[in-house]
Amino acid sequence: MALLEVRHLKKTFGDRAVLDGISFDLEEGGIKAIMGPSGCGKSTLLRCINRLIEPTSGSILFRGQEVTGRDTDVRALRQMIGFVFQNYALYRHLCVLDNVTVGPRKLKRMSRREAEGKALHELQRLNVADLRHSFPSQLSGGQKQRVAIARALAMDPAVLFFDEPTSALDPVMAREVAAVINQLHSENVTVLCVTHDFELARSVADRIIFLRDGRIRAEDTADNLRNHYDDHEIRTFFGPGAAPV
């Protein structure tokens, strides 16, 4: 059974349909990337799934349970989805350790000791445990991204959402983030990653969903999207020598 089943999802802002009938599945332990030009609805899609934005219509099944209904426990749903933001969104007033422990302590009712043990485990997994007493303002972009991932993992989510995880990073740090996502993949963590970065998508994702104008135009492996589609839009976006988007 798929961890996540999205069916005919629509989101409109006024007359404009930002998502127009999106359907896809995400298998447990799988990694899918969502790509497409700016404004195609990628980030809106992630936010609709965890209900930061309310979908207009359609259905989302999370482990077989419908989660778009009014009676859905939205906070419980969000706790099952680890969200890593483009600009990291670390809590500036908290040190690294507190950034990672605040969720488990306040949401999962862990004791401070238990939460710190869990946080240190995740920080070590991401090679940033030595920064635990630093504040976000003292970290580089790559370090912040790792801490943001550790914060998400400390909640033991069923799936990790990445929203443009490398767009604010230089190529070296972007490769580090790709390595981290691959490491998570090898540990059977389920990932849905919105990105503009084809190299990242190719190196981490089993399959890529290509979104344009709020619709899925293709879903396939990176190599197939690059080499085996005649569709003009897909060739322009993924084809050899395609301009960076």
Next chain:
Amino acid sequence: MMGDLAVLQDVLVYWPEIARGLASTLMLSVIITLTGLIAGIAVFYLTLSSSDVCRRAVQGYISIFIGTPLIVFLFLLYYGLPQWGIKLTPLTVAVLGFTLNVAAYNARYMTTAYNGLDPSEIEAAKAQGFTSRQIFHLMTLPQVLRLSIPALTNQAIQNLKDTSLVFLIQYAEFFAQMQEVALRTFRFFDVYLLTGLVYFILVSVLTNLARRAEMFADLPPASRHNR
């Protein structure tokens, strides 16, 4: 300058009253600073309400208190309410009037600080599953208070100085006692100069404490990675 030290001798005769007045001033300053801070946090919380009616009502409250001289409100409470059979003590009027006034200013300072926060942190907290109330007390309030410290401590200093207004509603604070001493000794210039000096010393001490609080609350600067 005081012409001679005789003024001190004349004034020191009244030191028990002066000391009581000084104690009243300090007590009132501490009370209104604390109640003004707590009420200000409550008002600020309401400015973030999802209810449009609530937000408008709170903005109306803030505008009224910032747009009206405090003395008018103190007089309304002290001299106006008895007309309706409600008689409050000078201390009650002082605490109530100042609290409502200071809360409006403090809420405005906190709103300004809030507007400088990174909205993505609030979104991240929502995405983690925190409730609105948890987001307020774990993420928003600590950052807003930290950013508002200069404005809030300046308000505390202003509170200390403004307490001299309450002598107009028969509250026997420091300025009222010094006024009494001036009337008894006829050394108006010397006594008011001394009064100003005492306020200046108190404000200097408070300013020093405020700057220390600012330094204590300061977050580490950005590292070279982020420059």
